[in-house]
Every structure is written in C-alpha cells, then in structure tokens.
Amino acid sequence: MMRTLYTAQWVLPISSVPIRNGAVAVSGANIAFVGAMDALPADWHGATRIDLGVAVLMPGLVNTHTHLELTAMRGFLEGLAFRDWLSTLTRARRECFVAESLYDSACAGVEEALRNGITTCADTTESGEPLAAMRDVGVRGIGYLEVFGPNPSQCDDAIRELTVRVAARRGHDTALVRTGISPHAPYSVSAPLFTAAARLAESHQLPMAVHIAESHAESQLVRDAEGPFATALRARQIDVTKQARSPIALLEQCGVLRGRPLLIHAIQIDQRDVDCIAEHGATIAHCPISNLKLGHGIAPLRELRAAGIAVGLGTDSVASNDRMDMLGEARQAALLAALRQRSPDALAASDALRLATIDGARALRLENRIGSLEVGKAADLAAFALTSLDAQPVHDAATTLVHVLAGAQHALLTVVNGEVRVRDGVLLRSDRDRESRMHALGTRLLQWRATNQTTAPVS
Numbered sequence: 001m002m003r004t005l006y007t008a009q010w011v012l013p014i015s016s017v018p019i020r021n022g023a024v025a026v027s028g029a030n031i032a033f034v035g036a037m038d039a040l041p042a043d044w045h046g047a048t049r050i051d052l053g054v055a056v057l058m059p060g061l062v063n064t065h066t067h068l069e070l071t072a073m074r075g076f077l078e079g080l081a082f083r084d085w086l087s088t089l090t091r092a093r094r095e096c097f098v099a100e101s102l103y104d105s106a107c108a109g110v111e112e113a114l115r116n117g118i119t120t121c122a123d124t125t126e127s128g129e130p131l132a133a134m135r136d137v138g139v140r141g142i143g144y145l146e147v148f149g150p151n152p153s154q155c156d157d158a159i160r161e162l163t164v165r166v167a168a169r170r171g172h173d174t175a176l177v178r179t180g181i182s183p184h185a186p187y188s189v190s191a192p193l194f195t196a197a198a199r200l201a202e203s204h205q206l207p208m209a210v211h212i213a214e215s216h217a218e219s220q221l222v223r224d225a226e227g228p229f230a231t232a233l234r235a236r237q238i239d240v241t242k243q244a245r246s247p248i249a250l251l252e253q254c255g256v257l258r259g260r261p262l263l264i265h266a267i268q269i270d271q272r273d274v275d276c277i278a279e280h281g282a283t284i285a286h287c288p289i290s291n292l293k294l295g296h297g298i299a300p301l302r303e304l305r306a307a308g309i310a311v312g313l314g315t316d317s318v319a320s321n322d323r324m325d326m327l328g329e330a331r332q333a334a335l336l337a338a339l340r341q342r343s344p345d346a347l348a349a350s351d352a353l354r355l356a357t358i359d360g361a362r363a364l365r366l367e368n369r370i371g372s373l374e375v376g377k378a379a380d381l382a383a384f385a386l387t388s389l390d391a392q393p394v395h396d397a398a399t400t401l402v403h404v405l406a407g408a409q410h411a412l413l414t415v416v417n418g419e420v421r422v423r424d425g426v427l428l429r430s431d432r433d434r435e436s437r438m439h440a441l442g443t444r445l446l447q448w449r450a451t452n453q454t455t456a457p458v459s
C-alpha cells in the first residue's frame with residue numbers, strides 16, 4: 001500500500017489544536033497519523049515524504065452548494081433581478097448547451113474546486129452531468145438531480161421521469177460520488193411534487209437538497225399567494241393559493257423535513273423556522289456571497305448554530321458568486337456575522353474554518369469520513385503556502401487562512417482520498433482540449449445574449 005508523509009510548518013486538524021511542525025501520514029486512502037514531527041512513529045521515517053515547508057496543511061474544503069454545470073456562465077447574468085436571472089439562465093442553458101458542453105462546464109468547475117483546495121462538492125444539477133464530471137476529474141461529491149413542476153398536474157410525470165434519471169445515474173455511483181435528488185424550490189415545485197419527491201428519497205435512501213427561503217418573493221408566494229412568482233405562475237394558468245406560514249413550514253407540511261434534507265440558503269426564516277429545522281435534524285448550506293450578490297439578505301447564522309444545526313458553507317454557482325473560493329466564503333461569513341452582531345468576534349476565523357470543513361461534512365452527513373484530520377478518516381487534504389510576504393507574519397494560522405489568504409492564491413496541494421490532484425496550484429491531470437471548448441462555449445453565450453433582449457440588466 002502506498003505510504004506518504006506530508007509535513008508542514010502548520011497542521012490544522014480542525015478537530016484538535018493547531019500543530020507546529022506537524023505531519024500527516026497517509027496509508028492508501030486513509031490517514032494513519034496526525035501529530036508533531038517529533039512524535040512520528042519510527043516506521044514512518046522511511047516513507048515517501050512531501051515537505052510543504054512554510055505552509056498550512058488542513059482537511060480538504062467542503063463546498064456544500066455548487067452548480068458545476070453552470071461554470072461557463074460566470075459573469076453572464078450580471079445585474080439581473082432574480083426572476084430574470086432565473087429565466088435567462090434557464091433559457092440560455094436550454095438553447096446554448098448540450099450534454100457534452102454541460103459535462104465540459106462541470107469538469108471545468110471541478111478543476112476550479114480542486115485548484116482551490118476543495119475536495120468535496122454538493123452539487124445540484126438539472127442534467128446530471130456533474131456526477132460524471134466529479135467522478136472523472138476526481139473529487140468527492142453528491143449530485144442532487146433536480147426536479148421541477150410548479151403545476152400539480154405535472155407531479156406524476158415529473159416523479160416518473162426523475163425515477164428513471166436516478167436509476168440511470170445511480171448505477172455509476174462510487175465510494176466517492178453519490179446520486180441524490182433535489183425538488184428545486186417552492187416557486188418551481190408544487191406541494192404534491194414536494195411530497196412525492198420526499199417519498200422517493202425515503203424509499204430509495206437518497207440524499208436530498210432543496211433551495212429554500214432564499215428570496216422575499218418566495219416567502220410572499222408561499223405565505224400570501226402574492227408577489228412576482230405568484231404573478232408569473234398565474235400567467236401560466238397555474239392555480240396559486242396560500243400554502244403555509246413560511247417556506248420552511250411548507251417543507252414540514254409536505255414531509256420533506258422528515259428526510260433531513262440539506263436546506264440551501266435559508267435566509268428568510270424566523271425563530272420558529274429555526275426550531276423546526278433543528279427538531280427535524282435538517283442541515284444548512286450557508287451561501288453568504290451569493291445571498292449578498294443577488295440581494296437576498298443575510299442568513300441568521302448565529303441562531304442556526306445556537307440551535308445545534310449543522311451548517312456548512314457553499315459558494316453557489318459562479319453565475320451568482322463569481323468565484324469558487326471557500327476561504328473567501330469563510331471570510332465573508334465571518335465579516336457578515338461581525339456586522340450583524342456588531343461584534344468583531346461573532347464568528348472567529350477558527351469557527352469559520354469549521355464551517356468550511358467539519359461542519360460542512362456534518363451538513364452532508366459525511367463527518368465520519370471527512371472534514372477533519374483524524375486517524376482512520378479519508379486522506380482529503382488541502383495545503384496553502386505562507387511563503388508570500390503578504391501572508392506574514394503568522395500569529396494564528398486560521399486567521400491567516402480566512403482573512404489573509406482568501407482569494408489570494410491557489411492551493412499548494414490538494415489530495416482526494418489519498419490521491420494527489422494538485423501541486424503548486426496546478427492540476428496534475430487535465431484535458432487541454434477542454435480549454436478551447438470552454439472558450440467556444442463562452443463565445444456562443446455572448447452571441448446568444450446579443451440576440452436576446454431579456455438579458456438587458458435592470459436599472
């Protein structure tokens with residue numbers, strides 16, 4: 001079995017205190033030792049050693065919300081109001097992409113993740129291509145297949161079709177990449193479809209994710225049967241009635257919360273909703289930058305964590321972020337927490353890093369396997385260099401990672417399940433032809449926009 005010893009000036013196990021001059025020993029796919037170099041068992045002295053030098057070595061970052069197939073849409077939807085943003089995205093995806101280009105786009109997204117030290121992606125996808133991309137490029141992940149259908153009359157067909165898609169994708173699941181489902185959101189999924197999707201998840205033991213409580217317009221639709229989503233649905237001859245006191249209450253009514261889903265965004269929630277989420281053991285993908293960029297608001301992170309709910313961080317798609325940088329996401333979470341609570345220590349850098357690692361793993365129910373450096377867990381590792389003068393001096397490695405290195409550099413090393421994917425910010429394996437195909441796709445999108453009035457930014 002392949003044995004490799006990684007050493008660095010700082011090792012951050014997350015589940016225990018930072019180690020100066022630390023070592024992580026990896027045997028095959030698993031971690032065999034974490035500790036100070038001085039304490040390394042003698043039989044590891046002869047192993048292959050990768051000395052990262054002046055760097056911090058930590059568990060791989062866990063991104064709890066991506067749309068990898070939209071990677072080619074970075075910067076494409078700038079400045080659009082949410083409903084126009086959604087409809088333009090949906091039309092452009094339908095008219096400019098085929099399965100191969102969605103696959104390329106997803107692969108480019110996985111490569112970006114790996115370069116940024118991300119070793120797990122929880123991806124919601126319409127096409128399912130990201131499942132193949134995650135498997136082929138080599139990242140750990142869950143691909144939640146989306147189902148849509150705001151008209152209750154579509155429910156049976158939608159579930160039948162989803163069941164077929166699940167069966168087709170699930171046959172290719174591996175120890176690293178797993179298929180799930182995602183009834184999309186209250187403005188795109190009817191109550192009967194939510195109920196049916198929850199039953200499907202339960203009977204097939206599928207992980208489930210839902211976009212929920214994201215916009216004010218969504219709450220208006222669910223609670224009051226009013227607002228822009230209600231108007232748009234009525235224009236499609238779909239009956240709109242008051243459904244529940246809140247989007248979270250709607251999920252509870254439909255039996256979705258019983259399946260302990262991953263709740264994406266969860267911004268428009270009150271204390272009753274928080275208690276309800278905690279009671280059911282559902283988890284959260286907190287996406288601070290996307291929530292800010294689309295103007296949706298700030299999720300009540302403190303209340304969610306105080307209730308004992310597992311909260312991870314997600315970048316969302318690059319069409320709403322526009323980066324896939326988990327350290328940047330951790331920094332934004334800390335800054336927003338400080339602002340919201342009027343306190344500089346509302347979310348310490350070490351806690352922000354927990355959100356980006358072990359708490360993200362808990363949110364995906366993978367905490368027994370990943371999220372911290374512990375003997376027996378999978379060797380999913382990320383390292384970042386501290387050699388730049390801009391990164392010095394280092395008083396606390398977590399603070400440097402979150403507040404100094406965020407967005408400033410690629411990973412020095414990324415390891416997934418014991419396999420090295422990135423060294424010095426460079427992927428060890430990549431498809432050069434994909435680059436030119438991605439450029440061609442970008443050109444195609446620009447041409448599409450030039451002929452489509454709906455993409456004009458709202459003023």
Ligand SMILES: [Zn+2]
Pocket residue numbers: 065066067124211264316317
């Ligand atoms: Zn999303």
